[in-house]
Amino acid sequence: MKKLSMFMLTVCSTIVFAQKISDYKYVSIPEKFETFKEDFGLKNFLTKALTGKKYITLPLIKDNWPTDAKNNYCNVVSANILNDKSLFKNKLIIQFKDCNNNTILESKGSSNIKEFEEGLQDALKQALIRVPVSNPVAILPASNNVVQQTSSDNISSASTESATTPEASNYSNGKLDLQKIQLDPNQFILAxxxxxxxxxxxxxxxxxxxxxxxxxxxxxxxxYFENGNIVIDIPQADGKYAKEVFTAK
Known part of the structure; x- marks a missing residue:
């Protein structure tokens, strides 16, 4: 099992984290950018700019999201604008993060225009230069054909004979109580x-x-599933893995 863990960790590191902002169709934009006292027209400017790059902008509240975005929020990237304070220039940072709060793209912009509204919008325009046009792709499992390259001996502890797909939606390891949420046929989360x-x-x-x-x-x-439970090999500081079992409640 450890051999499989190391092999799949390597593949996952090179594929899962390779997501690009252009892979997404949907971008959620907050009602307010928290590091700014005022909006300065930034939300409207960002919305128009992203629409021009063929992204579909969504509000932070998910109630009115399209079905494919609502059913799997990993199909949506979140945008935020941060105030990069400076005495002599209007400066800001735009960030795009995925559903796991990982930064996909961060870009800085600055402007010599001293008026806040005009200067910040000009800085945002500069920062958005690095944002490519949307060219969305299906978010597929990052592990296609990975396990087929390993021998059956390495995955004996997670074999079909011992695997039972859990039916319960709530799980606990004695310290954490988590809910299993199926996002689509190939993906679920514990939250x-x-x-x-x-x-x-x-x-x-x-x-x-x-x-x-x-x-x-x-x-x-x-x-993997084992005897109706969900098991995760948790990485340890020494490079080893600890078996964490979440039992159905």
């Missing part, structure tokens, strides 16, 4: 109730009941 950031995102592999897992801290590992 704390009320949290906007998943504890773990599971993506299917070509091996039944074995998943590539992306944890909330950005680390990648594997998980």
């Amino acid at each position: 704390k109730s009320g949290s906007s950031v998943p504890f773990a995102v599971f993506r299917s592999t070509s091996k039944n009941s074995v998943f590539i897992v992306k944890l909330a801290d950005g680390s990648a590992t594997i998980g």
Whole structure:
């Protein structure tokens, strides 16, 4: 199992984190940019600029999102504008983050125009130069054909015989109580109730009941179903893995 963990971790590191902003169709924009006391027309400017680059902008509240965005929020990237304060210039930073709060793109802009509204919009225009035109792709499992390259001996502990797909939606390891939410046939998450950031995102592999897992801290590992429970190999500081079992409640 450890051999499989290391192999899949390597593949996951090179594929899962290779997502580009142009891979997305949807961008959510907050009602307010928290580091600015006023809007200065930034939200409207950003919305128009992204629309011009063929993105579909969405509000932060998910109630009116399109079905494919609402059913799988990993199809949506979140935009934010940060005030990069300076005495002599209007400066800002635009960030785009995925559903796991990982930064996909960060770009800085500055302007010599001293008036706040005009200067900040000019700075945003400069920052948006690095944002490519949307060319969306389907978000597929990051592990296509990965497990097929390993021997069956390495995955015996997660074999079909011992794997039972859990039916319960609530799980606990004794310290954390998590809810299993199925996003689509190839992807589900474990999340704390009320949290906007998943504890773990599971993506299917070509091996039944074995998943590539992306944890909330950005680390990648594997998980699998075992006797009705969900198991995650948690990476340790010494490079080893600890088996974490989440039991159905």
